[in-house]
Amino acid sequence: MPEFLFKRWHGYHVIALFAVAAIFIGILTLYQWIFGLVGFLCLGVGLIYTIQAKNYFVKDLEKYISTLSYRVNKAGEEAVTKMPIGMLLYNEDKIIQWVNPMVTSFIEEECIGQPITKIDEDLFSVIDSDEKETSIQIGENVFRALIKRDERLIYFFDITEEVYVKKLYEKEQTVIAIIYLDNYDEVTQGMEDQIRSKLMSQVTSTLNNWSKEHGVFLRRTSSDRFLAIFRQEVLEKLEETRFDLLDEVREATSSEKIPITLSIGVGSGQGTFQELGLLAQSSLDLALGRGGDQVAIKQKNGKVRFYGGKSNAVEKRTRVRARVISHAIRDFILESDRVMIMGHKNPDMDAVGSAIGVLKLAQLNGKEGYIILDPENISRDVRKLMEEVERHDRLWAHFITPTEALEEVTNDTLLVVVDTHKPSLVIEPKVLETIDRVIVIDHHRRGEEFIEESVLVYMEPYASSTAELVTELLEYQPKQTKLDLLEATSLLAGIIVDTKSFAVRTGSRTFDAASYLRSQGADTALVQKLLKQDLDQYIKRSRLIENAHIYRNGVAIAKGSSDKVCSQVLIAQAADTLLSMNGIVASFVISKRKDDTIGISARSLGNVNVQLIMEMLDGGGHLSNAATQLEGISVDEAEELLKEKIDQYFEGGKES
16 A cells, blocks of 8 residues: 555655544544554554555665666667667867777778768768768768767768669669661662562661660561660660660661661650650650661650760651641641741851741741841841841841840741750740740751740751751742742852851752752852951951860860950851861860850761760750850860860760
């Protein structure tokens, strides 16, 4: 009873109980002294027993507490010294003061009294940041470092097995690829059955050997298409070889004087088979839009990597697509109340010439058309063309500024974007955002950035220029097409500028388009007048070239001074001139531009894919002709960054 009593009540409760009992016995003694005597006797015995029970309880409690305290201290000591969690204490100067045995087990050398960088070089900067944890690798083990800044304490949790399982999971992920023979129809058209069978046998044999070597499941789904399924681990090995399958197929079929090229679209990352299949098809479309003969790898997060692209896009012999596109554009124009035409920022002759051609398309179908142009941002050669346009009253009336364009937009307006497919490069992005129906006409290889939800896309990387594409569209209009002198000359000037007077990227259809424009009255003498150079521009270009040096493998780099501003046209002309020198296979010219950005123009003879190098710097273009603009850096920093990307290209880095 007393032990129970002391566990439930405080001491004063017990005293009160005995006091009440004594009063009650005292009253009883007045009437029955014998019973009172017995009561006091019992009360005394109970009091003695209660005092003894209390003493026993206090001793037991003290013993229990001392035992529990010992056990807690013992458990804490065991946790600090034997649990598989590393602990490290450091001082204000980030010098290690104490570590537990777990830390000493993976740090062989004595670390107490050493800087915290003894554990890992990155820990010093992480402690100064707001990060609460980070991952570090020590030897073969990986640890998660949890930082308690208030206590200047770091916990280390071994996550080596977790990282290993994650890597194993990633390596086992499924990858779906679609392999497409780019030019199979063009190559085999009119070919004898025996030769066609032999050619296809070479391709199939090369693909089968490749699939067996790398453990790829390969199935042919049509005459020019294959389906491949493999693991992420295999994809990583294929990327290390930079997909040399492209070269193998091209070389295996080159004996027939008509090499076949491949394009491969790859879908990778986490996702269902349906999602991976859609990614693979999207990647293939991207590879084909860039001219084929390359691999595009797309992940669910939208990131894209490219390999290959060593050959120029194959010119299509048939004009069926041009005729179909021409009729489709006509239908869209007829459904609209007006047509807006817009090129890229700082438009060149091709952008303005093709815009004038699209304006003619609108007028042929009885619709008003307007060309958006910012008069403050045009090059010297385009300015000469615009001076001619200003004297042409009917044509000049259809040029408007970006501000005026926004005021003229209606719900039924059609926008045609020419000579670019990147939203960030158009003259006025707000116009692009405002108009729902957009048509894209471009000859550049398709990049990762693209104008989404376009109602019609006409992109042909084989074409010399957008002006060539627009000229073909004009030829297939149902109504009798009659261009006036300036319209035809503008389109011809666009072709001549982009082909360097028919020297590069020129196919049979390029000459067909030029011939048609000449028959429509294009004036070659006027073109030469528009393209004449000023003496001061020539001198500036010569000074740029004077600073050129060979960096590696026949790659020339020229850099302008940090205080001299050059136009994009001048930079491009300097790159073209450099490429004409003996021993130079690729040229890069870097200079400061008027808009406080750094411009880089790149040219090659085809052996070096300058498009891939420029895409690493958020630019783009063609295999042999590309450019980019960089913001927030100096000319010298741009040169170092360019050299880094050139090294990455030649040494087998992954393009993205």
